[in-house]
Every structure is written in C-alpha cells, then in structure tokens.
C-alpha cells in the first residue's frame with residue numbers, strides 16, 4: 525500500500541468536450557495519479573452555464589455551479605483547470621485565481637495567444653504554476669518537448685499543421701478533387717468544423733497557436749499581430765491539380781523561423797514536396813516539425829483535438845503542477861523571454877513561390893513575364909505553360925527559386941500591371957527541399 529497524502533482539490537471551469545474528458549481521466553487513472561504524485565485528485569467544484577444540461581460524463585450535480593466565485597474563491601481548491609473557452613471573462617477569472625495563489629491549467633489558445641505574457645507574469649509574481657500544453661496541437665505534448673526535451677538546443681525553425689479542421693478540408697479536396705464548399709459542409713456535418721468556421725479557415729486559430737509556439741521556442745515575446753496570416757478559402761481545385769502535377773501537397777502551414785536574432789512567423793497555404801514529413805499528415809491530424817541546431821529534424825504527430833486526447837494534455841499539466849507542489853517549486857517554470865523581440869523585414873524573409881497566371885496567348889507574352897522576374901533577380905525552378913479553354917488565353921504556372929518576400933511582392937504587382945496579363949490567379953509559398 526502506497527503512503528498516500530491528503531487529496532489535492534481541483535476546480536474546473538467548464539464541463540464541455542474537454543472538461544468531460546478531464547473528469548473521465550481523473551476518475552479512470554486515479555491509481556496512476558496517486559502513484560505519480562503520491563495523493564488522490566478530487567474534483568471539488570465545476571463551473572458551467574447550465575447545471576441541468578445532460579452531459580457526456582456523470583458527475584454529482586452538487587459539484588456544479590453557475591457562479592465562478594464558488595470555484596475560484598474556494599480556499600480548499602489548489603488548482604483551477606480552465607476548459608470553458610472565451611477571452612475577457614476567462615482572463616478575469618484566471619487573474620483572480622492566480623492572485624489567490626491557485627495554480628492554473630488551461631487549454632485556451634485564444635486567451636494564451638492574447639494575454640499569455642500577462643498571465644504568466646501574474647503566475648510568477650504569485651508563486652503559481654500556469655501550464656497550457658493543450659492549447660497547441662491538443663494531445664501532442666509539443667510545449668513540454670520544446671521547454672524540457674529540447675531545452676539544451678537552439679531551435680531555429682518550427683513548421684506546424686496545427687489546425688485539424690483545415691487539414692481535414694485540404695486532405696479531402698486533394699484526395700477526391702472535391703470543391704472547398706462541399707468539403708466544408710461535410711466537415712461541419714461530422715463536427716470537425718464549427719457552424720462559423722472563420723477562425724479556422726481564415727487561419728486565425730493556427731496563428732494563435734504559432735504565436736504560442738514561437739514565443740516558447742524562440743524565447744521571444746511574439747504577439748498575435750506579429751503573425752502574417754492567410755487562410756484556405758481561396759484555394760481552388762486547379763491549384764491543387766497543378767500542385768499534384770508538380771509533386772507537391774498543399775497544407776495550411778504555420779512557419780516560425782529565426783535567423784540570427786530575428787524571427788518571422790506566418791500561417792499560410794503552402795506547397796510541400798510530397799516527400800516532406802508534413803505532407804503525409806492527413807485528415808484532422810496535427811503535427812509540428814521542429815529543427816534544432818544540435819538535434820536536427822524532429823517531428824511530433826498526433827490528434828490535435830478531441831475530448832480525451834486534449835484532456836490527456838490537461839491532466840498531464842495537472843500532474844506537473846502536483847509534482848511541483850510536492851517539491852515546493854511552483855511558479856519557477858514561467859521563465860521570462862530571454863531575447864528582445866526582433867522581427868525580420870519583408871526583404872529578410874526568403875522562400876520559393878508558386879504562381880499561376882492567365883495571360884493573353886500572343887507572341888512575346890512569356891518573354892515579358894520572364895523579364896519581370898529577371899529584373900528582380902528571381903529565377904525559375906519549374907514552369908508549365910498550357911492553352912486554356914477560354915479563347916485567346918494561356919495559363920502559365922511558375923515555381924521560383926528562393927526570393928525575398930519583398931522582391932516577390934514587387935513582381936506580383938508588376939505582373940498585375942502588365943497589359944498582357946489577364947489575371948494573377950493564385951500564389952503560394954513553397955517550402956521544403958533545402959529552404
């Protein structure tokens with residue numbers, strides 16, 4: 525029989541998808557928790573909006589309350605687990621909890637991307653832990669891998685498929701040639717996409733996660749507004765068809781890259797060579813590829829959402845809090861960023877690019893286009909030129925060698941101004957194979 529100490533009392537804010545999973549894991553894995561931390565874990569109070577709602581998990585209704593202060597101000601509660609979502613109200617709850625010396629575990633990327641610095645500083649001031657593993661890539665233990673597993677390395681690049689909804693949509697569009705609207709409707713019917721999918725499909729959700737990853741990985745105060753964002757809503761079947769023909773897979777990729785002391789962070793549809801490890805991450809799965817100067821390439825793969833996968837990350841954070849409580853070292857792990865924030869300018873961000881252009885099908889058109897690229901010193905890696913059904917027009921598809929964002933955007937502007945150019949149809953970043 526193990527020497528079991530007094531239980532640790534936990535208060536939950538929220539009992540939805542993730543909260544139900546948290547209650548199940550705490551109940552089902554109690555023996556394992558006792559073995560790891562030396563005492564039982566008891567859920568003492570749970571904040572919900574509606575105490576009479578039918579739920580996925582059975583809990584004693586006397587635990588439920590609609591009053592946040594009954595959870596946050598309960599002197600017996602040591603740890604607050606926030607799985608209610610939302611930003612301003614939740615921020616107030618967590619600040620209040622931390623100021624009262626309660627440790628906090630949260631799955632809330634929206635909150636951490638916007639107010640992470642403030643909340644972490646408050647945690648440190650009050651000797652509290654604030655852990656948020658589940659906020660990025662659900663069940664994948666990526667944050668702890670960055671700050672512990674790779675603590676001795678210098679991380680220079682992170683590339684992530686960190687939004688399951690868009691990965692599901694793009695996988696279906698690529699595999700079955702289905703149009704965006706049809707796949708989105710299917711994703712909504714299956715519960716992979718929200719009724720209002722804009723935060724996912726416009727890239728904001730992924731941008732929040734990349735801000736959190738870049739802040740931790742580069743130890744720099746990267747803010748959400750530092751992330752360049754483009755979503756997937758403009759991707760057409762033609763773009764996917766060409767990318768396939770050229771040996772690429774289209775993914776919504778978050779990229780955080782640092783050269784020397786400067787960083788860039790973006791989320792955008794990106795063409796990856798079919799051989800790239802992220803190209804085979806399909807459906808609603810997530811993955812984060814991390815490059816460290818010493819370790820080289822590593823990749824973390826798994827479920828990015830879902831009740832039990834996300835709850836696993838939440839309860840693992842709870843275990844970390846409890847281990848710190850036993851050692852009396854809470855509040856020491858929220859290390860302030862080591863480096864001053866320095867962002868790359870557009871002339872310092874380099875990539876290959878894919879561009880698809882409709883031009884008038886006349887003699888000399890191609891030469892005029894290549895001249896614009898040549899003037900900016902940008903050369904081609906791949907070119908396709910095909911006649912179009914539309915009379916008098918041809919389609920040109922180019923993949924460039926590496927070019928600065930500044931040079932490339934200047935080229936796009938000059939192409940749009942060119943009389944023989946009917947339309948620049950689409951343009952994407954191309955990654956992998958040496959860049």
Ligand SMILES: NC(=O)c1ccc[n+]([C@@H]2O[C@H](COP(=O)([O-])OP(=O)(O)OC[C@H]3O[C@@H](n4cnc5c(N)ncnc54)[C@H](OP(=O)(O)O)[C@@H]3O)[C@@H](O)[C@H]2O)c1
Nearest residue numbers: 538539540541542572573574607608609631632829830834
């Ligand atoms: N779902 C995932 O797979 C996943 C993955 C990673 C991270 N997350 C994050 O985890 C958090 C929770 O997500 P979820 O999917 O579990 O959400 P959810 O299913 O909508 O559950 C939210 C819970 O919080 C309660 N709640 C919300 N606002 C409240 C308020 N103002 N006052 C009192 N109770 C309130 C709700 O009460 P009622 O039940 O009474 O309505 C519900 O129990 C979010 O920050 C989300 O971004 C979710």
